[in-house]
Amino acid sequence: MRFEGVRFAYPDGTLALEDLDLHVRPGETVALVGATGGGKSTVARLAARFYDTDAGRVLLDGVDVRDYPLATLRDRVGIVPDEPFLFSMSLHELMRDRTTIVVAHRLATIGLADRVVLIENGRAVASGTHATLLATEPRYAAVLAASGREVSA
Ligand SMILES: Nc1ncnc2c1ncn2[C@@H]1O[C@H](COP(=O)(O)OP(=O)(O)O)[C@@H](O)[C@H]1O
Numbered sequence: 001m002r003f004e005g006v007r008f009a010y011p012d013g014t015l016a017l018e019d020l021d022l023h024v025r026p027g028e029t030v031a032l033v034g035a036t037g038g039g040k041s042t043v044a045r046l047a048a049r050f051y052d053t054d055a056g057r058v059l060l061d062g063v064d065v066r067d068y069p070l071a072t073l074r075d076r077v078g079i080v081p082d083e084p085f086l087f088s089m090s091l092h093e094l095m096r097d098r099t100t101i102v103v104a105h106r107l108a109t110i111g112l113a114d115r116v117v118l119i120e121n122g123r124a125v126a127s128g129t130h131a132t133l134l135a136t137e138p139r140y141a142a143v144l145a146a147s148g149r150e151v152s153a
Pocket residue numbers: 010011012014015016034035036037038039040041042043
């Protein structure tokens with residue numbers, strides 16, 4: 001799944017995503033991490049077509065998500081909100097073999113992902129493994145620290 005230059009504002013005018021680029025490979029699980037209000041949930045909503053972009057495109061296997069029947073799209077792309085009641089086992093079940101986007105609030109969930117993307121002010125500002133981002137992106141460590149999560153590689 002690929003977001004290309006995506007811009008999105010809610011009906012009340014709140015700009016949520018601005019020129020966001022994101023690539024999730026087939027079968028890959030990506031955790032979206034970032035401060036509240038940065039746009040993580042909005043990315044998930046656009047991936048599942050609860051909303052459509054104002055500019056830019058969201059593609060699945062190179063085809064615009066607007067060209068898929070909704071049921072097909074939502075079957076092929078797993079969107080996981082990482083609620084506290086989701087245990088690692090059920091997360092594993094949800095992620096198996098699917099292209100999966102997780103809005104990650106817990107370090108345990110981040111650890112299940114193949115890759116982490118840091119979302120800030122409506123953009124994807126960094127991408128890598130948890131350990132790599134922790135070592136190279138002060139903003140990533142800051143987000144984890146600010147949300148009270150244990151910071152460890
Ligand atoms: N339903 C909505 N209507 C208007 N603005 C919204 C709505 N949902 C989110 N927003 C705004 O969009 C921006 C991104 O929010 P969101 O995607 O929820 O971020 P996150 O999930 O990272 O906390 C914020 O400014 C937020 O206030």
